Amino acid sequence: MTSPSPHFNSPSPRRVPVVVVGAGPAGLTVGNILRAAGVDCLVLEAESREFIERRPRAGVIEEWAVRGLAQRGLGGPLLERAERHSECEFRFDGQGYRFRYTELTGLHHWVYPQPLLVTDLVREYADVRGGEIRFGVRDVRLHDLDSDRPAVSYTDPDSGERHLVRCDFVAGCDGARGASRAALPPRARISRHDYGIGWLALLAEAPPSCDRVLFGMHPDGFAGHMPRGPELTRYYLQCPPGDDPDAWSHDRVWSALQRRLGAADRPPLTEGRLLEKRVLDMHNYVVEPMVFGRLFLAGDAAHLVAPIAAKGMNLALNDAFLLGDALVGQLTKDDAAGLDGYSRECLRRVWDYEEFSEWLSEIYHGISHGDSYRAGTTLARLRRLFTSPTASAAFAEQYLGAAGAF
Ligand code: RFL
Numbered sequence: 001m002t003s004p005s006p007h008f009n010s011p012s013p014r015r016v017p018v019v020v021v022g023a024g025p026a027g028l029t030v031g032n033i034l035r036a037a038g039v040d041c042l043v044l045e046a047e048s049r050e051f052i053e054r055r056p057r058a059g060v061i062e063e064w065a066v067r068g069l070a071q072r073g074l075g076g077p078l079l080e081r082a083e084r085h086s087e088c089e090f091r092f093d094g095q096g097y098r099f100r101y102t103e104l105t106g107l108h109h110w111v112y113p114q115p116l117l118v119t120d121l122v123r124e125y126a127d128v129r130g131g132e133i134r135f136g137v138r139d140v141r142l143h144d145l146d147s148d149r150p151a152v153s154y155t156d157p158d159s160g161e162r163h164l165v166r167c168d169f170v171a172g173c174d175g176a177r178g179a180s181r182a183a184l185p186p187r188a189r190i191s192r193h194d195y196g197i198g199w200l201a202l203l204a205e206a207p208p209s210c211d212r213v214l215f216g217m218h219p220d221g222f223a224g225h226m227p228r229g230p231e232l233t234r235y236y237l238q239c240p241p242g243d244d245p246d247a248w249s250h251d252r253v254w255s256a257l258q259r260r261l262g263a264a265d266r267p268p269l270t271e272g273r274l275l276e277k278r279v280l281d282m283h284n285y286v287v288e289p290m291v292f293g294r295l296f297l298a299g300d301a302a303h304l305v306a307p308i309a310a311k312g313m314n315l316a317l318n319d320a321f322l323l324g325d326a327l328v329g330q331l332t333k334d335d336a337a338g339l340d341g342y343s344r345e346c347l348r349r350v351w352d353y354e355e356f357s358e359w360l361s362e363i364y365h366g367i368s369h370g371d372s373y374r375a376g377t378t379l380a381r382l383r384r385l386f387t388s389p390t391a392s393a394a395f396a397e398q399y400l401g402a403a404g405a406f
Contacts, residue, residue, distance in 0.1 A: 026299030033324025206272025
């Protein structure tokens, strides 16, 4: 919950137009847009710079999001180094079925690991655009959000002193477990969906086993293969929620992956050391509205979407484009239209992606549910993707985030 601002010994707290809480893709993009327009802001990040530049997570960026970054001068290294994908492959019934989405839409998926994007965005914000950022801050709290002079307080990691910063707007970009979510008032509506399944998320020090994303639908459970660069591959294995990652030995992981992703006429997977092994309990939530007084939520702070359809970072970027542009409109031209429509505009894409993730979850997990009726309807859905041009076009549009006029 938001709290009234505390009294500090200093008679006049600092003041900046915008405090951005969180230096993930959402917060750093907002900060960069503000700095490009000459608007001062302060970014507060709980972790160190080294940590956020290495934290492995997403890898797939949709073409509209790449374009949005490039339009704001944030696409340089990405455009040079990202791989462009034009197809994915479904494996079921012991066969591989290639799905060529670029042929259907003219659009690509861009594969660029999230730590690289975060590294680019921090460098551009702090080192090129001269933006102010404090790493390692502790005990961040938001105050007076319903007033026109909100504030953020935090503890400096070096001195241990508490600081209070007054601002016009707070951008709450601190993810699923940050201070912004803790500050939500009772009027916030939080819609949740629990899939009741887990995914063992793995990062393997191994070259991708083929140049496209693979989805394995197997009676034992789903498995996924996502290229993350020449020497790195992300894999997923469906498992019970809350499962113990240590119960998955190296040998058990690779034999499950080989089995669930195996297909006739396809070589076995290239195995390697497992660098990361964690269980994700698959769930989603949406906070509505995304604005509370002077607090504007963006990214995972406002909505979580399980990595089923690789949508979370894309949604975070969409919010950040809209919020950054809207704050610039308000603070440089006194134009309130962007901020007024912010929540409504973001939530259209959010709900569209939430729905698609749920639809895709049934495709991934329906066969292993243990219910032969559900397995039958799932296989029918899958086959339809390869026999009906209308079904394949609809899937391609949603997979690439190109459906609907956002
Ligand atoms: P982030 O990236 O979580 O950044 C929030 C930042 O806030 C900091 N923080 C605080 N700072 C100050 N004070 C506090 N109290 C704070 N509490 C937290 C954190 O340290 C952090 O630096 O949120 P943001 O910017 O909204 O970005 C969201 C994305 O990171 C997330 O949606 C994606 O990673 C989801 N996701 C994927 N999305 C895609 O679009 N494509 C993918 O291929 C994809 N793969 C994935 C994923 C997420 C995964 N995990 C770990 C859940 C794969 C995985 C395994």
